[in-house]
Amino acid sequence: MSQETEQVELLSADQRQRIDKWLAQYPSDSSGRKSAIIPALHIMQDDNGGYLERNHVEAVADYIGMPRVEAFEVATFYSMFHLDRPTGRHKVNICTNISCWLNGADDLVAYAEQRLGIRQGETTADGRITLVREEECLAGCVGAPMMVVDGHYYTHLTRERIDEILDGLS
Ligand code: FES
Known part of the structure; x- marks a missing residue:
């Protein structure tokens, strides 16, 4: 049995079915199939x-x-993918790039770290929240300072707003 075959066998029937749905949306040639890599x-x-x-x-x-x-x-380029290390149920990513930084992001990161008892890149002991490491602009500059939580954008952040959002996470 080849190594490729062994790895494909990791996919359950349900996972294959869901990936097939994405594959069906793109051209069937090899470049078209590659387009399904992100949803897969x-x-x-x-x-x-x-x-x-x-x-x-x-x-x-x-x-x-x-x-x-x-x-x-692809998996290492996009920060929405997390490799090799278990993460919390929720991923909180506070932007610290230029617009957010100018609007107080550093203070908000320090506040979130202190409130959660972890540093950026770490996960709370109960496995609830991962504070994602600093990265590039998250494309919400108009609402700086901002953060992304599980794919949702929250803008015009304050300490109080961070409290509300973190309290609302299960
Ligand atoms: S600098 Fe923070 S969203 Fe652009």
């Missing part, structure tokens, strides 16, 4: 409690029929 990685990540292991990325690449290295390029 999301499927694997969601099913794995919020992070990807190497063999998940390899399995998806093999199933789609794209070079594994290209799948890893």
Whole structure:
């Protein structure tokens, strides 16, 4: 049995079915199939409690029929994918790039760290929240300072607003 076959076998029938739905939306040639890599990685990540292991990325690449290295390029480029390390149920990402920084993001990060008892890049002991590491502009400058929580944008942040949002997470 080849290594590729072994990795594809990691995909459940349900996961294959969901990936097939995405594959059906793109041209069936090899470049078209590659377009399904992002939703396919999301499927694997969601099913794995919020992070990807190497063999998940390899399995998806093999199933789609794209070079594994290209799948890893995608998985490591986008900050919405979390590799090799378990994350909390919720991912809180406070933007600290220029517009947000000028509007007090550093203070908000320090506040969130103190409130949660963790530093950026860490997860609370109860596994509830991961404070995502600093990264580039999150494309919400008009509402700076802002953060993204589980894919949802929250703008014009204050300490009070952060309290409200964090309190609302299960
Ligand atoms: S700098 Fe924070 S969203 Fe652009």
